[in-house]
Amino acid sequence: xxxxVESGGGSAQAGGSLTLSCAASRNILSFDSLGWYRQAPGExxxxxxxxxxxxxxYAESVKGRFTISRDNAKNTLFLKMNSLKPEDTAVYYCAAExxxxxxxxxxxxxxxxx
Numbered sequence: 001x002x003x004x005v006e007s008g009g010g011s012a013q014a015g016g017s018l019t020l021s022c023a024a025s026r027n028i029l030s031f032d033s034l035g036w037y038r039q040a041p042g043e044x045x046x047x048x049x050x051x052x053x054x055x056x057x058y059a060e061s062v063k064g065r066f067t068i069s070r071d072n073a074k075n076t077l078f079l080k081m082n083s084l085k086p087e088d089t090a091v092y093y094c095a096a097e098x099x100x101x102x103x104x105x106x107x108x109x110x111x112x113x114x
Contacts, residue, residue, distance in 0.1 A: 002026055002103040004094050009108030012084050016112070022077040022094030022105060029072055033097040036068060036079045037104070038090035048092070049079060061087075084112045 003025035012018050020036070028034070033052040039045040049068040050057045056068055067080040077094050091107040 002096060002101075004096060004103055004105035006092065006094050006105045006108040009092060009110045011111045011113065014085055014112055014114050016084050017080070017082045018084065018110060019081065020079040020092055020094075020108060020110075022079075024075045024077070024096060026075070028070055028075040028077065028096075031096040031098050034068075034070065034077050035095045035097075036077075037093045037095055038088075038110075039093070039107075040087075040090040043090075045093070051077070081110070084110075086112045086114045088112050 005023045006020060008018060008020040033050055035050040036048040037045050038048050048059050048062055049066055051068045058066060065083045069078045089110060089112050091109050093104050093107045095102060095104045
């Protein structure tokens with residue numbers, strides 16, 4: 001079983017920055033794909049960013065503002081969020097895929113005030 005633990009959420013003002021972290025319980029290089037999702041109040045969960053062997057991909061709404069990266073030595077995935085907007089308010093989840101298996105963390109809340 002894989003455990004993913006997110007941290008780094010909190011409150012920020014519009015235009016500010018936050019960095020989310022996701023610590024994995026096993027070698028992060030063993031996963032086929034890593035990513036961040038978010039779910040805003042009353043909305044469906046959406047994909048924010050992915051990182052795999054083909055590189056990185058971002059939702060249009062966060063391109064140029066968010067950066068996904070990882071620290072292999074620490075088995076940690078990051079999401080650097082700059083130029084935050086109130087519409088970025090959501091619970092953010094990290095996810096990891098390996099074959100047909102998918103794991104997701106419990107989420108960390110981000111609130112952006114205008």
